[in-house]
Amino acid sequence: MNDLSAFLVTKKWPAEHPERLQLYSLPTPNGVKVSTMLEETGLPYEPHLVRFDTNDQMTPEFLSVSPNNKIPAIIDPDGPGGKPLALFESGAILIYLADKTGKFMPHDPAERYEAIQWLMFQMGGVGPMFGQLGFFHKFAGKEYEDKRPRDRYVAETKRLLGVLETRLADRAWIMGNDYTVADMAVFPWVRNLVGFYEAREIVAFERFPNVARVLDAFLTRPTVVRALDIPKRG
Template sequence: MSDLSRFPITKKWPAARPDVLQLYSLPTPNGVKVSIALEETGLPYEPHLVSFETNDQLSPEFLSLNPNNKIPAIIDPNGPGGAPLPLFESGAILVYLADKTGQLMPTDPARRYETLQWLMFQMGGIGPMFGQVGFFHKFAGKDYEDKRPRDRYAAEARRLLGVLDKHLEGKAWIMGDEYTVADIAIFPWVRNINGFYAAGELVGYADFKQVDRVLQAFLARPAVQRGLTIPARPA
């Protein structure tokens, strides 16, 4: 049995199954990237809920794994060379899981880099910009009288959706017929801006028919449906 005792995070979230990958997360657009990838690959794992309501992400135990205090993070007891591997940043975790399982990433080197290109498009563009739209439209920012910040981020979110919509013309997925980590990274955020953030009208979501077509295909996948609810929130 793997010994994860050297990781302080296991004191707050004990591992019932220390021989499988440990996931520390919350079902947000960033968090579900990893739970969906794990469900898609079939890799055994144990999820642990990191509650923002109780500031779990700021606890010393969580910070020992991710000093940037963001979810998700993992410990793989069976990392490279057989040693446990702690890892944070959702994009890095997606690449790691794809490499570990030989799934969700093209084997052709050129197509691999193209997939990474779209993964970075989400990490550097869609995630931060859609998140700002959520803040200024749904959360504290909605009370600001000056709507210029909201409108700036809404315009950038619309531009990014346009880039994605044009790319998806005639394609089943970001990489054509091949479903990859790029889809898993991008579409939880697309779902969120039109769903939880309720900003579809603000960004003109109805204009992006190709984006919505692929989003619906994404949401129809059983692994996606499971991953969107993991880790389970308290009833």
């Protein structure tokens, strides 16, 4: 039996199956990235819901595994050398799971770094910029009389979509014919942009047909359909 009792997070979210990878998350775009990867790889895992409405992410237990108070985080009881490993940051987790399973990351060294660069494109650009647009377009920021902040993020979101549109012009997925961690990182955010953030019109999403095509392909994968509701909201 794997013993995870040394991890404070397990005091708040006890592991019923400590031999499985433990996922602490919420089905936001960053959470969906990792739940998608877990569903795609078939790794046994146990999901735990981190509720933002009760500030679970600010508790000492969660901060012990994710000091930046962001979801998702994992504990792998069978980490490197057979020892448990805790990780936060969705991009780092995707790379780790790809390396652990040998799946969804190119094996050719040059192509591997190319995939990682597109993963970083999401981490440094798509996620933060789409998130800011969501704030200024849908949430409290929409009440600001000065629309320059909103328009700044609209323009940057369009630019990022344009980068993706060009990349996907002659490709089934970001890396070509192979579906990778780059797609798992980018397309939950595109879905959120045109869905939850209700920004389809303001970013003129019809101007990006290749992005729309690949988003549709992403959302038809049964693994993705399941991942969109993991962990289930209580």
